[in-house]
Amino acid sequence: MGRIVAIAVGICLCCSVAAQKPAPKERMQFGRYSADNAAVMESGVRPDAVFIGDSIFECWADCDSLFFADHNFIERGISGQTSSQMLVRFRRDVLDLAPRAVVIMAGTNDVAQNEGAIALENILGNIESMCEIAERHKIRVVLCSVPPAVGFRWRTGVERPAEKIATLNGMISGYAAEHGLPYVDLHAALADEHGGMPAKWSKDGVHPNNECYREVFEPMVYGTLQRVLHIKERRTEKRNKTSKNMIYPIVVYGSPVLRKESVEIDASYPDFKKLVEDMFMTLTEASGVGLAAPQIGKNIRMFIVDCTPWGDENPELADYRRVFVNPQIYERSEQTDLFEEGCLSLPGIHENVRRPVTIRMRYLDENFEAHDEEFTGLPARVIQHEYDHIEGKVFTDHLSPLRRNLLKGKILNLAKGKYRCDYKTK
Ligand SMILES: [Zn+2]
Numbered sequence: 307m308g309r310i311v312a313i314a315v316g317i318c319l320c321c322s323v324a325a326q327k328p329a330p331k332e333r334m335q336f337g338r339y340s341a342d343n344a345a346v347m348e349s350g351v352r353p354d355a356v357f358i359g360d361s362i363f364e365c366w367a368d369c370d371s372l373f374f375a376d377h378n379f380i381e382r383g384i385s386g387q388t389s390s391q392m393l394v395r396f397r398r399d400v401l402d403l404a405p406r407a408v409v410i411m412a413g414t415n416d417v418a419q420n421e422g423a424i425a426l427e428n429i430l431g432n433i434e435s436m437c438e439i440a441e442r443h444k445i446r447v448v449l450c451s452v453p454p455a456v457g458f459r460w461r462t463g464v465e466r467p468a469e470k471i472a473t474l475n476g477m478i479s480g481y482a483a484e485h486g487l488p489y490v491d492l493h494a495a496l497a498d499e500h501g502g503m504p505a506k507w508s509k510d511g512v513h514p515n516n517e518c519y520r521e522v523f524e525p526m527v528y529g530t531l532q533r534v535l536h537i538k539e540r541r542t543e544k545r546n547k548t549s550k551n552m553i554y555p556i557v558v559y560g561s562p563v564l565r566k567e568s569v570e571i572d573a574s575y576p577d578f579k580k581l582v583e584d585m586f587m588t589l590t591e592a593s594g595v596g597l598a599a600p601q602i603g604k605n606i607r608m609f610i611v612d613c614t615p616w617g618d619e620n621p622e623l624a625d626y627r628r629v630f631v632n633p634q635i636y637e638r639s640e641q642t643d644l645f646e647e648g649c650l651s652l653p654g655i656h657e658n659v660r661r662p663v664t665i666r667m668r669y670l671d672e673n674f675e676a677h678d679e680e681f682t683g684l685p686a687r688v689i690q691h692e693y694d695h696i697e698g699k700v701f702t703d704h705l706s707p708l709r710r711n712l713l714k715g716k717i718l719n720l721a722k723g724k725y726r727c728d729y730k731t732k
Contacts, residue, residue: 334394335384346380346403350716351654351726354378355448355531356400358392358436359411361385362453362513366523369516373524376728377537380405388415388424389432396436401443406535406646406656408440409490409527413452413478414512417470418461426470430477437487444646444658446534449482450527451475451493455512456502468501488530495522536615537593551580551587554602555732556650559700560721561603564651568605568696570632573674575606582629582672585610592729594650596688598695601651603732607632609692613684626685629672635693637666645687647701653727655716659704661690 346353354377357363363383367374374381382399384391389412400408415421416429433449440447452475456468464470475493482489496518498504503511507518514523531537557563575581581604589597589612598609608631617624639662648656664682667689671677681689691701702710702717719725 334391335387336395336398338384339382339399343398343402349654349726350719350724351378352656353380353403353405354535354537355407355409356380356382356403356405357409357411358396358400359383359409359450360387360392360415362414363411365513366519369519370524373519373528377528377531378726378728379531383411386415386420388421389413389429389436390416390421390424393432393435396439400436400445401439404443405445407446407448407531408436409448409450409531410436411450411452412436413471413474414455414458417452417455417467417474418458418464420461426474426477429474430481433478434481437481437485448488448490448527448530448534449478450490451478453492453512453514454497454501454503456500458512459510472501488534490526490530492522492526495526533618552584553591553730554584554588555730556588556592556597557601557603558720558723558725558731559652559717561732563600563603563605564695564700565698566600566605567698568600568607571606571608579672582610586612586627589650592650596692597650598692600695600698607696609633609689609696611685611688611692613688616684620684623684628685630667630689630692631670631672631674633667633669633689633693633696635665635667635690638662639664639682647687647691649691649701650729651695652700652702652717652720653725653731655702655713655720657702657705657709657713659691659701661687661704665690667693 357366357374357379360383363381364385367381367383373379380403384395392410392412410433412433413429416424437447437449452471454468455471458464458467471493475491479489479491481487496503496507503514507522508514571578585597585599585602588602589595589610593615595613595615596609596611599606608629611626611628611630613620613623613626617626641663642660643663644658644660646656647659663686664680665686666678666680668676668678694700694703702713705713
């Protein structure tokens with residue numbers, strides 16, 4: 307209820323910017339989300355994406371708050387804001403939340419001259435600045451086009467807005483292409499022949515209606531974020547309901563089972579095939595790429611790896627699902643690289659970890675047949691992460707003492723059960 311009221315006021319504000327100049331100290335609206343931001347930081351959960359924009363994002367969260375909650379996305383639109391205002395609050399409303407990605411939609415209120423006239427070059431400049439700041443903080447950027455509009459109810463008299471929006475979008479998409487950033491072309495998906503928002507999608511010709519958010523915005527933006535963040539489609543609904551497989555709850559950091567060294571097993575291990583199937587089911591359900599037995603409470607030396615979520619960009623990984631029993635890594639390359647890791651047992655924590663690029667490992671497969679194999683790239687990365695688990699280690703053990711110290715609060719929260727994730731844990 308509180309949320310709905312706030313949004314309704316938000317929309318009105320946007321329409322009355324010209325008539326009522328807000329008090330100077332509130333101009334950037336730093337306070338608008340300060341309590342919500344503090345709650346996100348306190349939760350210790352790293353958002354997958356923050357959406358910064360104006361009322362078009364703000365109304366989206368009002369229309370479908372579950373879209374944001376279900377996907378661990380945070381909406382930070384402020385009605386009436388221009389790109390200059392978004393740039394200024396980027397630190398508080400985006401950087402402070404340390405999201406994995408930021409979705410930027412800016413320009414409607416610039417073209418509407420809410421803060422006075424601004425050249426298209428300077429709108430683009432603000433967007434570029436936001437992208438560069440995000441890059442500096444290792445936050446992936448998704449750029450959105452400015453949605454179509456042939457006019458603005460709250461500011462009549464702006465000359466040829468549809469044309470300006472089209473030109474600005476050309477500049478934004480050009481910048482995106484030049485810098486390899488994903489660009490979500492909502493304008494192309496929505497605009498009518500006059501460059502306007504059809505009545506089918508909008509009541510006022512600017513703000514999308516609920517159908518527009520659900521049918522156009524959500525699939526387009528989510529599809530892009532899925533690619534950018536390697537989010538695997540949750541397969542819960544598609545799963546055969548009569549399946550006898552079980553989903554294990556995942557052990558979260560703080561449990562001693564994650565700190566114990568695991569023991570070797572042999573072919574007499576009871577119901578091993580079923581265990582492997584259940585672990586793959588558990589991993590898919592949690593949208594992960596690797597799962598070690600200690601993470602489901604079993605201190606045995608085995609883990610599974612599923613690199614198929616990376617299959618789109620790495621065709622050689624399209625079928626990469628492997629089982630490793632009693633593995634022994636006996637060679638590690640001198641060459642190392644940095645890669646952002648997360649762990650199902652440490653929900654919400656993602657950190658760059660340096661590891662050898664290539665390893666050699668002896669192991670048994672799911673049929674207890676012996677192999678001696680070299681692994682490199684992404685599989686080597688996942689294998690080393692899972693191998694840590696059977697040695698009683700976790701990926702944060704590899705961070706510098708300084709970095710670990712910074713994460714202390716978040717890690718303590720995990721042990722206290724203060725975290726949020728969308729899979730079963732214990
Ligand atoms: Zn892990």
